[in-house]
Amino acid sequence: MADMKSVETILEGHPDAGRDHLIPILQEVQAAEGYLSKASITRVGLALDLPASKIFGVATFYNMFRFQPRGKYHVMVCRGTACHVKGSRRVLDMVEKTLKIAPGETSRDGLFSLEVVACMGACGLAPVVNINGQFHAKVTPMKLQRILEECRSEEFSHV
Template sequence: MVFLRRVSLGKREYYYLFHTEKINGILEKFNLFVGEVEPTPKKLESLKANFLKSIQKNPQKLIPPKHPNVLATLQEIQERQGYIGELDFVKASKELGIPAIDLVGVATFYSQFKLAPPAKYKIKICDGTACHVQGSLSLLDILEKELGLKPGETTADGLFSLEVVRCLGICASAPVMLINEQLHSKLTIAKLNELVSELKTRK
């Protein structure tokens, strides 16, 4: 399946299409940079169709170069400072001789890489089975709309990050969410709206 991902780096945003497919028995990861503006739904459909067509026609051409140092370089930066920023990509691009936009594409494919410093308020909402049947996706929807975030993103002011996790091990209290270390259980839409309003007043 092809999916679109928005990548925020500093004040800029980048949009990528991602797809995985087995080629000669190896699971290959494909990504395509589609611009700095979110494509309209119509444009997105045609981008996805063309992307899939090009992969089917000539996958080898689109398989990202397997430069042995790409992952090691990104891991080293991540370990050193906890995230990979815009300037780090530019610097690594010069060192490796690979366009920065391709490095961003690789980094965004792996959840281990963070593209922003840790947020002050790290929100983790559970979408394990128990939380899912209790409506976790409606709660996620509220968080996305109210904070202007998609899972995996951090607000530009560094205050909030949003992550979806699978089972926090307290299913009897579903649906649940963590804000940093603080647990919020048996959430309802009303409770969450109240919490979000309170969150927005925090600095």
């Protein structure tokens, strides 16, 4: 659930905000909460006298905004040209099937979230996957399957 206290604090920092402040406010809310919740979008709409549907429409236009919290393990699959040529589509298909989520979603258990990125700038290591800032090079579906299993077993070993 969104921390509405942080949203109120952010809005207090923009006392005379109008439509032109929408993007910066949404960026601050996401930085504070990790994503844009329905409640925070509604509250920002009240403050700016904008319907929530308009705010959601603006936010969905930009791929920097998320509408679900990230998982504990944030999986980013590169789909740049080099990664595509080297098989990142198969890697992405495996992740979607294994985790039962699509890009932009978080698994029901909150453990994994999935993001597709245009390029990570590591073309010589293609295909590349980044999990919580750690790069994995020359990833195959089998190799990534093992990495995801390691993440999951690490999680259960701490229970």
